[in-house]
Amino acid sequence: MSIRVVARIPAQPDKVDELKSLLAGLLEPTRKESGCIVYELLQNADDPADFTFVEEWESAAHLDAHLKTEHLAGFFSRVPDLVRGEPDVRTYNLVG
Numbered sequence: 001m002s003i004r005v006v007a008r009i010p011a012q013p014d015k016v017d018e019l020k021s022l023l024a025g026l027l028e029p030t031r032k033e034s035g036c037i038v039y040e041l042l043q044n045a046d047d048p049a050d051f052t053f054v055e056e057w058e059s060a061a062h063l064d065a066h067l068k069t070e071h072l073a074g075f076f077s078r079v080p081d082l083v084r085g086e087p088d089v090r091t092y093n094l095v096g
Helices: 015-032 060-067 069-083
Strands: 002-010 036-043 050-057 088-093
Touching: 002 060, 015 036, 015 050, 015 069, 050 060
Parallel strands: none
Antiparallel strands: 002 050, 002 088, 036 050
């Protein structure tokens, strides 16, 4: 059974473009990872500082492997300077 992830990442008001570029840089390498079914980046139409990833992974093991990748580690090392608060990352199982 696949696992879904919704990760909301709010940018510092003066760091929107920098964060957007950094987040967009995660798309290609992540989409090439084993077990990645869907990996989409959304930007809120009403609040451009609000970004959300919508993800689907083949399994929790694939998601765990993703969280240990070099490109994600590089992202997390830069997060404190770019985001407002903590990213809100939630995992879900499909009900129906």
